[in-house]
Amino acid sequence: MRDIHLIPVSYYPSENLEFPLITAPQTITPNELFYVRNHFDYPKVDVDAWTLSIEGSVNRPIQFAYQHLKSMNTVTVPATLECAGNKRSLFEKKAQGNQFGLGAISHAEWTGVRLRDVLEQAGVSPNAKEIVFEGLDSGQRNDMDGRVFFERSLPLEKALHPDTLLALEMNGEPLSDKHGFPLRLVVPGFYAVASVKWLHRIRAVDQPFKGPFQSIDYVILNKPNDYKHAKPLSSVLINSSIASPTEEEELAVGTHVIYGYAWAGEQSIWKVEVSMDNGKHWADANILDPDVPYSWRRWSFDWNADKPGPYTIMSKATNDRGEAQPLKAKWNAKGYQNNSIHAVNVHVIDRKLVQNVLH
């Protein structure tokens, strides 16, 4: 019996756990293996006292109880969520922050109320530029005084998109405590930092929002501390990962199935190519899953490894706009958006050498 569970990356001050990509590939991540990214300790939530309040530049400030939200019309949207720091540890020059490997990404089907339905009830004022979302998770930051709540904003257009959800359920089950119960914003196609957990307050604001998780963290800095030239995250970039084989794995001579995932944020995957010779030649992988918006797709490739030696296997995805993964994503000081072509070094073992040693 394999002891299949999340991969711990940090426990303190906040718990961060990766999805073990090395398990057999599955489109939908089981809830207990869905990656966990926190900025603070888990909040304690009393769902009977909890409300979702809509306030700020709105005509009719309003509060929703949990039962009220549950009684509203719901929709189900499948969406892959990827942490902007996924694959941070794969930058050659290290970048600061949790050293995530391949698994700060997972896929679920989210069921909830459309955000725009509750915004329409409140009546967002014409002056409003952004919508700010506050979670109940809070604590001390290492760069600020006092208690800070987790807050992020969305442009109005994305907030009003029919696929942007106030999610009550994840894969048909109520959200678990670790995944934002009772309510999580889910913003398909955006890096998962936008999908605020333990959501309890929504504010329409007339000015661009500048919270620390918007302007200090989750910004692209070409040099450390160069906040003057900080750029916001884009939506999720075209990307792919090889789940098997793994780095420095030793393989027998023979046929091996290379498999992995590819994802494209708000775009679609057009193709996935693999190379067995460090990028000299490329061949199309088989894409195993249908093209579903916001959803990663599993791919595989049968490799006849008939010659012993070292190999560098690569995967490269291209989206429907023709945008492909770069050989090397641009390094940035906080290590976000690493969508470099994924390269895995493996060794096909020479049986003759072994026979010579043993006999």
Added chain:
Amino acid sequence: MRDIHLIPVSYYPSENLEFPLITAPQTITPNELFYVRNHFDYPKVDVDAWTLSIEGSVNRPIQFAYQHLKSMNTVTVPATLECAGNKRSLFEKKAQGNQFGLGAISHAEWTGVRLRDVLEQAGVSPNAKEIVFEGLDSGQRNDMDGRVFFERSLPLEKALHPDTLLALEMNGEPLSDKHGFPLRLVVPGFYAVASVKWLHRIRAVDQPFKGPFQSIDYVILNKPNDYKHAKPLSSVLINSSIASPTEEEELAVGTHVIYGYAWAGEQSIWKVEVSMDNGKHWADANILDPDVPYSWRRWSFDWNADKPGPYTIMSKATNDRGEAQPLKAKWNAKGYQNNSIHAVNVHVIDRKLVQNVLH
């Protein structure tokens, strides 16, 4: 509630799980967090049918049932077990095999029968040079045909040492299935590959043993496949790891406790030093545990991080022979015995920069 558990490194073809060194440091590793290193799938063991047989160059071949072994005189020996591939992923030039981080090491108190007591009952012949140990774990290797059992040998001197145990218990509990139930050889001070799990057969041999886990794996190769110049593993080298902070961690200005472990195999730890400036200056760490043979020792150091900026923290242990960790351990093709001085890059965060951005 933190979800504290082992760190998966591989599941197939064999399960390999690391101890999460990032938990608060503890001298004795709880059994459920003790690292797991396998070469094959877990064997199915029927303890009622199981016997330990002593054979080969002995005067009186003999078999022991589980109950018989349990009725013999037992001793308890604390011992840290370290996989020879621990810290393989920390070699700058990657080496083939499972990419273990810091956690292919754990510590337990082992209770069992002295190996020499059962060898004496069998009467090892004067011609015997080595003792070979066979586990019940078996399977296909990627470099050999047919089914192979896990086998390792010991020199006679180490086999007859009073601290070399046939362990029945680990931290006061019967061995678990994953840790070798019903019987595990425990060879304190040697890399843990010697401590054969699911032990069922012991053979005295007159010639040096050449099994694949002795002469193909677990040998030091200066070049890939250069088996002509292969050298066996030494006993466990002087070593230390920093458990906290972790690589690329972001820290507030203020006082931080640096902590970790140091171990010395068959020797003793003489001192542990830490550096906060990439090895320019060193200071003695506080060693928190007493000097117990074969046992790692926790250490800590209070660091007043009063200036923002990047820092490289290092730990260096020295044993009672004066042998210290090298700045860079010698790379070898299979990535064993990495005892480089452990270096961790961290960032002490400048609050002023953040205040300027937010206000």
